[in-house]
Amino acid sequence: xxxxxxxxxxxxxxxxxxxxxxxxxxxxxxxxxxxxxxxxxxxxxxxxxxxxxxxxxxxxxxxxxxxxxxxxxxxxxxxxxxxxxxxxxxxxxxxxxxxxxxxxxxxxxxxxxxxxxxxxxxxxxxxxxxxxxxxxxxxxxxxxxxxxxxxxxxxxxxxxxxxxxxxxxxxxxxxxxxxxxxxxxxxxxxxxxxxxxxxxxxxxxxxxxxxxxxxxxxxxxxxxxxxxxxxxxxxxxxxxxxxxxxxxxxxxxxxxxxxxxxxxxxxxxxxxxxxxxxxxxxxxxxxxxxxxxxxxxxxxxxxxxxxxxxxxxxxxxxxxxxxxxxxxxxxxx
Ligand code: UDP
Numbered sequence: 538x539x540x541x542x543x544x545x546x547x548x549x550x551x552x553x554x555x556x557x558x559x560x561x562x563x564x565x566x567x568x569x570x571x572x573x574x575x576x577x578x579x580x581x582x583x584x585x586x587x588x589x590x591x592x593x594x595x596x597x598x599x600x601x602x603x604x605x606x607x608x609x610x611x612x613x614x615x616x617x618x619x620x621x622x623x624x625x626x627x628x629x630x631x632x633x634x635x636x637x638x639x640x641x642x643x644x645x646x647x648x649x650x651x652x653x654x655x656x657x658x659x660x661x662x663x664x665x666x667x668x669x670x671x672x673x674x675x676x677x678x679x680x681x682x683x684x685x686x687x688x689x690x691x692x693x694x695x696x697x698x699x700x701x702x703x704x705x706x707x708x709x710x711x712x713x714x715x716x717x718x719x720x721x722x723x724x725x726x727x728x729x730x731x732x733x734x735x736x737x738x739x740x741x742x743x744x745x746x747x748x749x750x751x752x753x754x755x756x757x758x759x760x761x762x763x764x765x766x767x768x769x770x771x772x773x774x775x776x777x778x779x780x781x782x783x784x785x786x787x788x789x790x791x792x793x794x795x796x797x798x799x800x801x802x803x804x805x806x807x808x809x810x811x812x813x814x815x816x817x818x819x820x821x822x823x824x825x826x827x828x829x830x831x832x833x834x835x836x837x838x839x840x841x842x843x844x845x846x847x848x849x850x851x852x853x854x855x856x857x858x859x860x861x862x863x864x865x866x867x868x869x870x
Pocket of ligand 1: 715733734735736738750751753754764765766804827830
């Protein structure tokens with residue numbers, strides 16, 4: 538009798554019902570890569586998870602739950618999205634951030650070590666760089682987070698690096714710049730109504746679902762006085778995760794990579810682009826600077842292209858805001 542070909546092993550995606558995790562689940566599904574997700578649905582939505590992906594409702598900080606899922610689904614790799622992501626909240630509740638981000642990551646990495654799972658793709662953040670003046674910010678910029686959110690993520694980066702020699706655990710650490718937009722096919726998007734991110738808030742204001750957008754600070758040392766950020770389309774980011782997984786499955790070495798385009802846009806450019814694609818006016822008022830906002834954050838973004846062969850497909854600001862607006866319109870008002 539001929540042997541049956543072995544079923545492909547699954548990647549465990551934590552936080553797959555959330556904004557970025559759900560885009561990655563769709564990208565994995567599109568690529569024919571089997572996945573399973575754990576999400577406690579605290580901010581995520583069941584509907585964001587593709588139908589073909591098993592969703593286990595629960596907390597990634599539970600070692601028992603992790604053991605059960607890893608055993609049941611023949612997991613060989615992990616992508617870790619679950620966590621808390623709001624910077625001002627991290628200042629108010631630092632211990633909650635260390636628990637949800639750092640301690641839960643420790644529980645997850647411990648499970649990886651116990652089960653011999655040796656591949657992790659980790660969602661980190663440009664917040665690990667803190668208030669740097671470097672433009673662009675490459676991966677060799679010293680890390681110096683200025684809030685508990687950035688510190689909680691940097692601690693997990695450190696655990697990953699220490700776990701490699703001890704447990705053979707290889708990782709791709711992805712440091713996100715400003716993630717925005719939505720799946721061009723409309724399957725998922727940013728669904729948290731209270732999200733504070735510029736493009737989300739501007740779309741809500743345009744649709745009359747919020748009062749006017751406040752433009753935080755007009756006296757920054759930038760060409761138009763408003764802050765500059767490197768906005769990356771969430772579908773390009775999702776593709777980078779798939780490539781990172783394939784890199785690790787192919788035996789590739791551990792990497793730390795910025796995720797951005799290496800190009801910045803100001804708050805006013807974002808607002809004007811949204812007005813141009815919609816033909817409508819964004820109600821906006823000028824406001825004081827928001828504490829803690831650096832004038833300019835742009836990724837040094839060469840390494841991810843070189844090391845993963847990543848070629849962004851959606852790297853136009855007008856596409857990012859068009860997809861974000863279409864998604865926002867599709868949500869119940
Ligand atoms: N911003 C703004 N109004 C808002 C939200 C954001 O002017 O309602 C500005 C913010 O000051 C920053 C940029 O938009 O300069 C991006 O902010 P966001 O919160 O989206 O991301 P961050 O860079 O803080 O991670």
